[in-house]
Amino acid sequence: MNLDDQMRRYFGTTDMSAVPAEALAAGIEHMRVDLGLERDRSRRFALWTLLYMLDAAPALDVAFEDAADRDAARNLMDLSERMTPED
Known part of the structure; x- marks a missing residue:
């Protein structure tokens, strides 16, 4: 999936x-629905990643059944925290 x-x-x-606030909220809701319906692991991960970037991702145990997918998500979270400039 291309971001x-x-x-x-x-x-x-x-x-x-x-993106107006209403459209942002609607897009996020649409993504959450699609995440719940998606069965392809890579597509699920891509959707979750975009939701994470928008501070709207569900908890890892809710989003991913597979431990490897949860670990990959944790790695992404750690990497993104390292890239965020400190205040």
Whole structure:
């Protein structure tokens, strides 16, 4: 899954600063529904990752049945924290 494609699909643009609050909430809800329905592991992970980036991801034990997927998500979370500038 291409991140830009997913942003266009759920929000109509790749410029998240241009997305009105109502459209952001609707796109996030749509993504959560799709995450619950998706059975392909890689697509699930991609959806969860975008939700995580938007601070809207479900808990790992809810999102992933497989321990390896939860570990991969934890790694992503750790990496993203390291890349976030400290205040």
